[in-house]
Amino acid sequence: MKLIVGLGNPGVEYAQTRHNIGFMVINKLAVDLGLTSEKNQHKALISQVNIGTQKVILAKPQTFMNLSGQAVVAIMNWYKIATEDLLVIVDDMDLPPGTMRIRKNGSAGGQKGLQSIIELLGTKEFTRMRVGIGRPEYGAVGHVLGKISEEEAKIIDPTIQNAAEAARVWVLEGTQMVMNKYNQKNKTKKNKAELESKDNSLAE
Template identity: 50%
Template sequence: MKVIVGLGNPGLKYALTRHNIGFWVVDRLSEEWGIPVGKEKWKAQVGEGRVGTEKVVLLKPETYMNRSGQSVRPALDWLKCDLEDLLVIYDDLDLPPGKIRLRLKGSAGGHRGVQSIIDHLGTADFKRIKIGIGRPDSPVPVTDYVLSRFNEEEDEPIADAVQRAVDAAKAWIDRPFEEVMNEFNRNRESRIGPPGEDG
């Protein structure tokens, strides 16, 4: 079994905002795999199906971002899913738009949705796909920035990043995550902003 969680906020008000990019990836996976995400379970929108011989559960918490762990923990408990089979997909301020980064584990890095999951699971040892949304050029509060929409210059790199995140998640279904991580982390250049390490 694989459980893939995309983080975001529920409702049309937030649907196209930077903070909801994790939802976008799950929606795309839902389309490509033919696994509808619409059941109400574990305070989330859920889709369950099979990809090849693997059972896959797609999860979009509806607790609002900062309480994501209130959905993820009961889902894993009910499904009796091992942490090694959990993948969380979310936005990252420290990556430029157009860049993704896969990680086996790590801190929340200031992301409150991820921190909520860490708090409820009691560990930070779960796989992630982080999608860059960049930081504001002007002194805009982070809260306002993550709830804003992408600008026209960012649309193409973001669409590309979402598709690569989808491709990485699909690759993980039948390949070791470390192998997928090495492949998708290889491209360290961004289509927006200067190249550089992101931690």
């Protein structure tokens, strides 16, 4: 059994904030898989589905971001899920909007939800997918808890779709394969953006 967790904060006031990218990816994945309901169990909203031959739990912790580990550990203990079968999806200020990065392990990098999971699991050895929201010049808290603008949505919405697709690839083909496919896409996109920036500077 696999567990895909999207991090965010519960409540309508946080529904469209940058910090809730993880929830948004789970919601998109649920729509793509035809899921119409979820249960409030183990401190999270969860649903179960089959992806290929794999049984998968989709989860959105309802503990607020800083305590995300409580829900993740409760679900993993109940269903006897190993850390190698866990994928956590989070927002990341160090990545620009429109990009994402998948890694097999690593530090929390300042992301409080990831930090909570690492502390309560007692390991950094689980797959995480970081979805870029960009870093402001000031006011980090206001930025992550701020609403996604219409202009940002044009960039972020396709990334949410890509992230949902990548989560399905992770279930079916594993972490290394999803890294090869989607981290390479990010690299190509970054290189294209750099070339366009150079072209614009030459034009000026």
